Amino acid sequence: MSARDIVLERVRAALGPDPATPEVPRHYRRAGEADARGSVVRFADRVEEYRASVHTCTEGELGSLVRRLAADDAVFVAAPAIAAALGLPGDEPPLSDPELDAADVVVTGCACAIATTGTIVLDGGPESGRRAISLIPDHHICVVRAEQVLADVPDAIAALRDAADEGRPLTFVSGPSATSDIELERVEGVHGPRRLDVALVR
């Protein structure tokens, strides 16, 4: 018998012939039930509480805002769709990890955002880019459009359903990288980008 069959057999024996399977009481706030009014403002507030910065702009101002957020001589890399829209160097063909390490700033879009938790969700698509591009450079500028901001976690999980079915890698980002490993004191900036700016397009 294979290890697989033995483990499954042990599980069946442990459970007995008819284990009770309770229904899941889903009486919490489900998708569509959270109050969506004020979501964009709440999102901005909560992102800032993670010591990230939020900059509100119009579609037309986006390009200049992004360039203003970095030093004049900063080396940019951007997710494919953003690179095309803003005239920034893109990730096509895909850059190597050391090339990404040489970039100062990465600009990406996102799949959606969550107001209650101040979270941005990246889905590996043309807006978000590959996972490595938003990870290796030390400064991440993420473009979030107001209509992408969802009220709460269940709304986002419902919205990401198709992405999960397609097998897209997802990354939830809530503020810059951080650690509380020393005396449980929160420190921003370990291995992921130490600076996170959100460009909120309204």
Added chain:
Amino acid sequence: MKGFPEQARVELQNPQLRRNLGVATSAIQAKRERAVAELDDWERLREAGAAIKTRALADLPRQLERLEAAVVAAGGIVHWARDAAEACAHVTRIARDHQVDEVLKVKSMATDEIGLNDALGAAGVEAIETDLAELIVQLAGDTPSHILVPAIHRNREEIRRLFARTIASGESLTSEPADLAAAARRHLRARFLRARMAVSGANFGVAETGTVVVVESEGNGRMCVTLPDVLVTVMGIEKVLPDWRDLEVMLQLLPRSSTAERMNPYTSLWTGVREKDGPREFHLILLDNGRTDTLADEVGRQALRCIRCSACLNVCPVYTRTGGHAYDSVYPGPIGAILTPQLRGLRAAPTLPWASSLCGACYDVCPVKIDIPSVLIHLRGRVARERARTDPESAAMRLIGRVFADRRRYERAQRLLRLGRGPLGRGAATVPGPLRAWTTSREQPHIPAQNFREWWLAR
């Protein structure tokens, strides 16, 4: 192995440890309360979280088969491991197949549990811990003492001294946590960029979609699951969630209970392999290692609902004084006191079910409502029944039971006691001989000149 009482006695002698622990756990406790109070549906989320895990466990064979099928369909490879040795052998073989001599690790309880670092080391493969606290523990040749913050027993100055003689020798380093974190970043950066293989644990594995979830803060997890060519995830079989939407509950419960944040900085979700994005090879190792034995106990199996948040440690009056090392397990605190004896067998950890005052604070904070006090009492019962034949306390209780069962024997015993001929009748603070252990911590009752029965008869 020494038992909990002896280990705890040693740890309690360390005032630095108690200070470090007290500061850290009281801060996180207060923060967790604020994070939880923000959600008016918290109790409903807990109800749902408990039911999701109970349901997943009750249907575990089918859910594991679904998970396996979905991971394979997405290009992953699934292995099964009956025990620690088999799991370590899988990882070691994969490392050898790819001819790597170093493996990056994401903080993972499961790989600590199976002793993976030692197994890899024995095979000539260096395991590099990338989580800051795990790195501290590894550099110090220490063992973790907390689920979330394994180096909670060390303060900043101790860590500065450790880094100054290891990863940051020659650098000027202050004891500011930001400086210490920056030293770890410099040390690990090159290793992330050259890594060819990484090993992670899993917070959740979604059966419906084949998605594996790792929740973290520093970005070391993202590095490990994204940059290397080969990724191996060791996941306990109890980590499976049936449906995608179950994440809408768990991703609210876990961060607020664990780091007391609305959301942790990074959560990575991946499904098999993705062309041109991330590892080219993904292995998922499904680990038993005592979990099916735990599942066989109808009361004790609820311990398998645990999502490793560590909220129960921070509120426990025992853990916050003894620290994690006294539990002699990768799973310390209240959850460790019920999980370790079940995973390893009661004989291997017979004192742990007593490492509690049964105050119930752990149950109140548990995001998946594990009734830890009830499981502790249940396990105490199991230990006592196994011991009953040889233990002097049980023998004494059996004798007392016989005396109390018969009126004449009972009355005779009472007279004996009053005459001072019984060993407990002297009123001494501590009785010598075999009853010493019993009487050192118990006050002797005063024996009245006339008892109720005698008064009733003479009335």
